[in-house]
Amino acid sequence: PSTPETAVQLRCPCGPVTAFVPWDGCRSGNPVRFHSVPAFAAATDLAIDVPGHGKVVVDIGYGGTFYAFLSAEQLGLDVCSSKTRDLVNAASAVTEAVKKQFKLHHPESEDLAFLYGTILTDGKDAFSEEPTTNICVFADEQVDRSPTGSGVTARIALQYHKGLIQLNQTRTFRSSTTGSLFTGKAVKEAKFGDYNAVVVEVSGEAFYTGTATFTVEEEDPLKHGFFFK
Numbered sequence: 001p002s003t004p005e006t007a008v009q010l011r012c013p014c015g016p017v018t019a020f021v022p023w024d025g026c027r028s029g030n031p032v033r034f035h036s037v038p039a040f041a042a043a044t045d046l047a048i049d050v051p052g053h054g055k056v057v058v059d060i061g062y063g064g065t066f067y068a069f070l071s072a073e074q075l076g077l078d079v080c081s082s083k084t085r086d087l088v089n090a091a092s093a094v095t096e097a098v099k100k101q102f103k104l105h106h107p108e109s110e111d112l113a114f115l116y117g118t119i120l121t122d123g124k125d126a127f128s129e130e131p132t133t134n135i136c137v138f139a140d141e142q143v144d145r146s147p148t149g150s151g152v153t154a155r156i157a158l159q160y161h162k163g164l165i166q167l168n169q170t171r172t173f174r175s176s177t178t179g180s181l182f183t184g185k186a187v188k189e190a191k192f193g194d195y196n197a198v199v200v201e202v203s204g205e206a207f208y209t210g211t212a213t214f215t216v217e218e219e220d221p222l223k224h225g226f227f228f229k
């Protein structure tokens with residue numbers, strides 16, 4: 001490791017992600033930050049018919065994976081005070097509807113061209129020093145405990161695309177589930193396929209929760225891993 005900060009390269013499903021961890025020679029510190037693959041607005045102001053909820057307007061952003069974004073208010077909910085079950089049900093209905101009504105395209109890999117979830121927001125996309133709150137409902141109705149790294153990345157890309165935030169302007173994002181905070185900022189413009197994209201820096205606190213040791217036994221026939229296609 002190098003001081004005062006060590007770069008850690010992560011191989012993620014979306015591509016390379018670089019995390020930067022403060023390191024004083026003895027201990028790692030906070031905040032940690034990461035740069036993911038270029039993020040972009042895939043669609044804005046898209047009208048979607050959500051069974052049981054009627055017409056809503058969503059944005060679709062990519063921040064290493066695709067999310068639909070809309071204010072919880074459009075679904076008659078409040079991202080801070082509504083029951084989590086209600087937020088999850090409504091977000092999942094949006095995810096299902098968007099999957100049926102909008103075809104996603106990823107510049108490099110059709111395997112990544114799927115909607116991972118829906119992020120309900122407090123609607124506060126215009127720049128402010130105040131945090132904006134969101135809840136991310138992803139995969140099989142899982143709820144993120146954090147403001148969501150890939151979600152904040154995608155949300156900043158959408159805000160940048162809409163002219164609501166400038167390069168290197170920092171916005172704070174709050175998880176409605178735990179209250180935990182991330183900051184995000186677009187640090188540079190980039191191209192991703194045909195998309196005008198941005199590299200986004202997400203920053204937050206990280207803590208060790210465990211260590212793992214991997215062991216390779218000589219007689220293990222799959223010790224080098226395997227590739228299944």
Ligand SMILES: O=C(O)[C@H]1NCC[C@@H]1O
Nearest residue numbers: 138144146148149150151
């Ligand atoms: O923060 C993230 O990007 C991850 N957490 C939930 C959804 C993603 O997998």
